[in-house]
Structure formats: C-alpha cells, structure tokens
Amino acid sequence: MPGITREEVAHLARLARLELKPEELEHFAGQLDDIIGAVARVSEVADQDVPPTSHPLPLTNVMRADEVRPSLTPEQALSAAPAQEQQRFKVPQILGED
Amino acid sequence: MTTTTDLVSYEDALATYDPVMGLEVHVELGTRTKMFCGCSTELGRDANTQTCPTCLGLPGALPVVNSIGVESAIKIGLALNCEIAEWCRFARKNYFYPDMPKNFQTSQYDEPIAFNGYLDVQLEDGEIFRVDIERAHMEEDTGKSTHVGGATGRIHGASHSLLDYNRAGIPLIEIVTKPIEGAGERAPEVAKAYVRELREVIKALGVSEARMEMGQMRCDVNLSLRPHGREKFGTRSETKNVNSLRSVERAARFEIQRHAAVLNDGGTIIQETRHFHEDTGSTTSGRVKEEAEDYRYFPEPDLVPVAPSREWVEELRGGLPELPRVRRNRLLEEWGIGATDMQSITNAGALDLIVATIEAGADAASARKWWMGELARSANESGTSLDGLAITPEQVARVTALVTSGDLNDKLARQVIEGVLAGEGTPDEVVDKRGLKVVSDEGALTTAVEEAIAGNPGIADKIRGGKVAAAGALVGAVMKATRGQADAARVKELILEKLGVSEG
Amino acid sequence: MTDSIIIKLTAAEIAAKIASGELTAVQVTEAHLARIEAVDEKVHAFLHVDREGALAQARAVDEKRERGEKLGPLAGVPLALKDIFTTVGIPTTVGSKILEGWIPPYDATLTKRLKDADVVILGKTNMDEFAMGSSTENSAYGPTGNPWDLTRIPGGSGGGSSASLASYQAPLAIGTDTGGSIRQPAAVTGTVGVKPTYGAVSRYGMVAFSSSLDQGGPCARTVLDAALLHEVIAGHDPLDSTSIDAPVPPVVEAARNGSVEGMRVGVVKQFRGEGYQAGVLQRFDESVALLKELGAEIVELDCPSFDLALAAYYLIAPSECSSNLARFDGLRYGLRTGDDGTRSAEDVTSLTREAGFGPEVKRRIMLGTYALSSGYYDAYYGSAQKVRTLITRDFEKSFEKVDVIVSPTTPTTAFPIGERADDPMAMYLADLCTIPTNLAGNSAMSLPCGLAPEDGLPVGLQIIAPALKDDRLYKVGAAVEAAFVEKWGHPLLEEAPSL
C-alpha cells in the first residue's frame, strides 16, 4: 500500500473537522502509515467470495410502533448548550449555501 | 451570489441541445412520530419542545425504526411500480452540518427499500410520458436554522444562527428518477407533471399531505444538456429544494437556457448545487466547495436490516387505494367529460373536493360547476388553494341541494356561498340570517309581475305583439323588486300568462 | 463488623448480610466511601464520587428492608460505574475533555436497571478516552494505577473499574468491552470480567465507541458476583435495536453449579506464539492441565482467520468511531473552543475537536475517516467485514467440536505506565486474544489463573462461549475459580500488596 502523505493527512483532518497543528500532521502521517501498513493485511481476503458482516447478530426487522413518547423539556434539551437564545441552540455563523 | 451569463432563448437552446433531467423528491411522511424516536412530528410547536436524546444526537442515544415509516416507504414503492427489497439496510451518510445533530444522516445507500419502478404522467395535451424511477429510500430530516444578523434571514452576512431540532428526525422518503431522456422541449413540463403526479400518488396513499408550500415535499432538479445526436450526458447542475410545481418547471427552463449560454460560449458547466429564486425565476450558484464531498457511507450498525416479508408486501399491495391516474380515468368516464376538463380540475386541486361533494349528495355537474367556477374564482382572489377555502364539500353539497329543491336560485346560491366563506355560518344559517329565499309565494309574485307590467307598458306591448324575448326585461324588473329572491323561470311563466302569450 | 472486613466481602455476602439485617446498606456504603477516601488518591480509579447520591440510595434500601419489602439479590451492594454510561445529575465524561462537566438529562438503560435493583452507585470510574485504549493512560483526567503495582497500568479502557475492584473500593463494577476493555483490565488486576453476548446488555445510554462491537458487562472479584450483576443488567431493551429479545441465560445458576466434568474445551493454535510472555503461557498451560484434571476433554483447534482479527478490528472500530464521534462538534453540549464572534461554526467545530480530543482518539478518527473514504472502502472496511465473517465461521466450526474455548486473556502482564504510550501498534497487541470475540459477537470471561513467575503480576484465563450461551462461561469459570482457590488456599487478590 502507498505511504500516506502529509497532504492526505491534512485532507482527512478537514473531513473529520480536526484543526491539527503542523507537528501533529507530521506525527500522524508517520503513525497512520505504520498502522495502515499493518492493517492492510485484511485485503488478503478482498477476492474471497464471502459476504461482509456488518452486524454480529443476524437480527432483522426490529421496529417500534408509531406511538408518541415523552420528549425532553426544552430546558433539558438545552441544559448543556454552550450558548442559547430564544429557546434555540446558538451557534456561530454557518458557512453554508446561500 | 454569482452573476449569471446572458441567457440563450429557450427555442435556440432546444435547437442545439437535448436536455436530460434527474429529479430527486423528498417527501416528509405524516407519521405521528419521528423516524427513529418517539418524538411527535406535529408542526408549529415551540422550538426544541419535540426533541429527545436520540433526535438531539446526545451521547449514548440510539435509534429505533418507526414501523409506519417503513410501511409508508413500501407503499410508495409499490405505487411507483417498484420492486421491494427482500433485505436492505440503513446507512450513515457522514458530513458535518449544524442542523444535523449526529453529523451524519441516517439514510439508505446502495440498498434502497424500493427500486426500479416507473410513473406515468399526463402532459397538458393528454400525452402520457413514462418517468422511470431509480429508487425510493428512507431517511430523516434535519433541524431548522434561523440566521441572525444578516439580511432577510439568509446565511450570508449572518452573525450567528439559532437551531431548533423539532424537525430533526422526521421521516423522509427520497424518490429518485432515472435520467429522464427524450422529453426535448417538454422537459420542464414533464418535470412539473411528474412532481404533480407524484404528489397526487403520495396524497392518495395517505402517507403524507405532501404540501409543497409547507416543505413537506421538495424537489431537487438535476439538469444537463448534450448536443443533439450525442449519447453521453453533459455535466449536470443540481438545483436544490424547489418548492412549488410552477418553480420546478421554471427552474428546469432556466437551467436549460443558462447551460446553453455557457456551452455556446465555449464554457464548461461546473457540477454544483444551485438555488432557485422565486422572485426572479433564476438560479444562482451555491457555495463552491473546495473539496469534493466524501460521505463515507457505511451500514448503520445501530439499526438491524429491514427484510420485509413477501406476505407483508403483498398485504400492502392489496390494500393500496385506487391510484390517481386510474381514478381520474374512471371519473372522466363517469362524468362524461374530456381529458382537458379533467386536467384543469386536477391542476386546480379540485378533484378530491368535487368527489367529496358528490359523495355528500350533489350531482356531478353541479359539484364541478361550483368548485371550478365560483369557488375557484374566490380562491384565486384570496390567493389560497381550493382546500384552503372556508367551506367544506358537505356545505357545497347543501347549497346544491337548496338549488335543486328550488329554495335557492343560482344567484342566491352565490350569495350563500359568499356568506359561508365570510364565516357567517352554515349555508342554512346564511340563508336565515340574510333572508335569502326564493319567493315562491304566488300572491306576492303575481303582485310584483302586475306592478312590472304596469310600470313598463311599452315592453308589455312588445311582448303582446309576439316579441317573447323582451320578457327578459320584465323578469329583470321583477327580480330587482324581489331583491333576486324570485324564481326567474316562474316569473317568466307568470308574465307570459298575464299577457296572454305562449312561448314558442 | 469493621470497615476493613466489610470492604473485602463479596457482593453476594454483602447482599445476604443486608437482607438478614447483619449490616445496613448505609454501613456498607460508608465503609466503601471511606476506603475510596483513603486510597483513591493513589489509585485514581474514580473520576467522580457521588457521596450523597450513594448514601441516599443506601438509605432507601435500608428503609425498604425496614418496611419489610422484598430486596433484590444485589440490593444495597455498592458499585463503581464506568464513566461511559449516562447518569442523570452526575457528570458523564467518557474520560474526555470534550465532555468535561456534561450532566446528561437521561439515564442509560443500564443505569436505570442498577437503580431499579437497588444497587448503590458510588461514582464514575476512569477510562481511556472514549474507551480507546488498553491502559487507561488515554484518559484526559490522568492515568489509573494498578493496585498490584501503582507504577503499572490497570488495563484499559476500563482500568478505573478493574482498579476499584482490586483495591477494594467497590465489590462490583461495570465495564464495556469493544476489543477487550472488560477482560484485559480484569486479567491484569486479578479480577473477573465478562463480555456478554453482543446484544445481551442494552447499549442505550452507553456512549458509543464502535457500535457493532461495544458491549457492557459485569466486573467483580468472584465469578458468582459477576453472574449476579450480569442478571441485573442483561435483558431486552426496546430502546436498543440490537438488543436480544430472549430470556437471559441462567448465569447465576451456572455460577452456583460450577463444573467442567465431561465438557469439551478448545485450545486455539493461533492464541500463542511471538509476543506472549513466558509466565503467561506457563499459567495458561497449568490452567489447561487443571481443566483436564477436573474432567474436561481438551481439543486442539485451528482458527486461521484469527490472525487477521487485529487488522480487521483496527479498521472496523476506527471507522465506526469516526462517525460516532462526529456529534461532538461544540454546538449542542460539551466543550466549545474558539467562538470569538468572528469564526464560523465550521471553524469552531474544528478547533473544539482539536482541543477536546486526545491523540489516540484523533488517531482513530483519522484512521476511520481514511478507511471509509471513497476509493479505500472496499480494500479496507469492506475486507475487514469479510474477515469478520471468516472469524465467525471459525468460531462456528470450533463450537461444533467444543463447548468452550480457553486462551490467555492478554499476552502479557500489566506493563509499566508510559511504556507503550506513543507506540500504538505495541499497545494494540494487548487485545490480540480478546478481539475475535468482539468481531463475532459471542461471549467471553476473564478470571485470574495465577501470578506470572517472572514479575509476580496476575495472569488472566479467558473462557469463550458461543453467542447466547453466556451461562457456560460461569459454569466453567466457577469450577476453575474454586479449584484455584483451593490450590492457593485463598483468592488471588489476597496476594496483592496492601495500599
């Protein structure tokens, strides 16, 4: 497997919303490279005709009735909010689509 | 906002290019509770009163699937002639956005619950166009953000935003078409007709009210152009969250013109999301992302697979209501009207109201006449939809009954309806309060007729002379004297009788 | 009865004495609170001690008894709860700065069950941040010492829970096991830990690390105590879609009737070799010999896919965690950093996560983000899920031949704090023998099987049973435990130095 570059680490950090410091980028690049080198072994089985397992137990169709259950009070919902206003969570400006 | 290039005229664009569309429609289900938790979905409640650990994404909370959400998805799939998966899973779509509490949306990815279907839609001229359906899958809605400090509540320039998660987790069904090819210049019309027909299907199934103006149904319009004769699709743009039928058509039309302009100039279309502006009928570019989205989908480990038994699927299929197109064709025959009449009835959103009025006892012709005439005008004036008017089909049926029995004539009936719409009460109450009753008292009528003859000797002479048509003027005089409450037909009979003339 | 006697009682003994009136729950709770006061400064097993809450619960138990109400089998017994389960009114930090001071508005199902059973919750125990680690060194609130040697690790991620048991601060504790976080700490502290079958204990309110692997379970000093706790916390929960809707296996009955007579016990070839400490293998071999003496038939097993288990685990767990931990964005709860009025929500989220997560958590988030990203998914995540199938099949084939499998719990005894701190690959090896069970979803236990001759530190014996057959763990575990105690003349923990 190809070595993981600093740029790749920076890209991953952006996807994962981690504002890594330059020295962390360097450090993680080396460590991720080692770990990925080791875990890449799993691709030995990539060609095998085996179904993947996403859930350890073969349960299906676990559903609930469409019945209302009590919600939290807004006070409870907002109890840990770093900031709030008008019974809403107050967050910094969103760099969204306009 | 980016500036737009000068547009190419629609005709010129179509002369050079062939449009290909893809439509993605999100429908909010009308379940009592959210998709993965027991919070109520009732609209219009105070902010953050309908949240729980699960839909707030609190640490440790887990989802459990709403069975009616799954049932609704299967019904929609069946109504769209889809295959229903024997086994499928939910997947996590990972991306950060403040309106999404877990920072992933629980959705479906490569294993949708319904796939490979079609919907036949009828165009204005009666032509049927088949739209192939790629898939219908289950997912959840996001919360709502209000942007504070910027102009008109927009993100742009806002200093901060406020989040209400009441909507977060409300069940959504996303319905995606296959690329729609071959519509040519009718592409925008097909888009609109498709969304309209889909809305009718959803409503008929009873799984959602599908009110676009309330965001219960929203459409993303993907559009690309390719030169005539070329098979390969061009690069597409994705116009997000278009929320009215008219806008769907306009957005498609605008994008065709915009793409053509860019391509004619030798430019390239950027694959991007765009926003439609109701006021100008144009689209503008969304934020250009410096990096391609990578949603890192993977099977949702907190939810087990959904494997609808074939018995259940067949039971649901057996319970499907008559679908809109079949129903329209049946009613069209029953009522003996043409395709264009039916089209205007559906366009006006009057079909269910007319049917309900007939079910309440009115005859088909009267029910159609009132809803498509007086009431349509009234709705138009007040800028509401027909079903938003303050009158029920039962009340309309009552008015027609009063006309049939001769208690009201059309003119009085209109006044009764006006009174009901103005909130003066039921038709009978309006009749009472306004004193609107056809004067059928022969004595009173005879007196009025005699007075009219005496007051208009010239006209009376003409009638005596055989000009029966002139009787209209005397009828008018009588009606005026009785403030419209006389039975016009009876008045005419009396006039002719008094003047010794017989009709024809 | 003096405090020093009370704290050495087993949970079963405490419950019996409270039921008979020989002790009050308040007396028992006070004895443990005093012990915490005396030794936890050195051990650092607890992140939060809920003195008032514990005493109130204890008083309620005593009042119940006075009213003549029937008490549950663990009523009044103190317990140390891993700080990964939500508790109304009590901070829940998951060992992370990003949740410092977070007071949940809801109780985990497990928390509720403990309360309903009148178990007295003493407080919340230290752990590797978000349960990622094998040493508890990754806690944002400092490491926990191993009561056998405070300069060594108590295992992880549930080091606070295992250390609280081994230092007699609590007779019962709760752990969670994603790759061995109950069993490995039990092994290195000379205590008992059980990872039940996946789905046996509700995950609702247990802060997720890797959803398809995480499983809460009992920690104790004896097999019977673990069984009693197992029965209290296991059972179907409609709030957890992956919860098993079936009766809990009869674990207490099994623990009371330990026996391996006529049982077939498997020894897997792959759980041996390079990296295993000699003293660990020695104690393990003695355990196998003991099982044979007790009437078990020993069967050699070959599970080739187990060699890929560690690699598969270090793809699946980071992938799921990268998604599970996305919710910590500084917007709705927990830490928020860098909100100076000019920065965007996006930037504040990135700064918050940078400041709030420790290096191991970041490393795993990055690894998982990589493994799930387009272009790599099939080679990494997809293949790892295939390995999972192969491991499950190896277990299935094995359980056709044997009733349980045994192995060392972890390849080495407790290593010194700091030794593997910046060598993730070395750290990951601690879970070599425990991970296959998490990947397949079946059940396993660790119990003490002696001290390694070279360092005098505890060695754990792992017993693995098929899914839903958790009772077999207790049947075998109780037999082995009884035989060892008879051989040693006392429980192993009595050889631990006093603090």
Ligand SMILES: [Mg+2]
């Ligand atoms: Mg979607």
Ligand SMILES: [Zn+2]
């Ligand atoms: Zn909710």
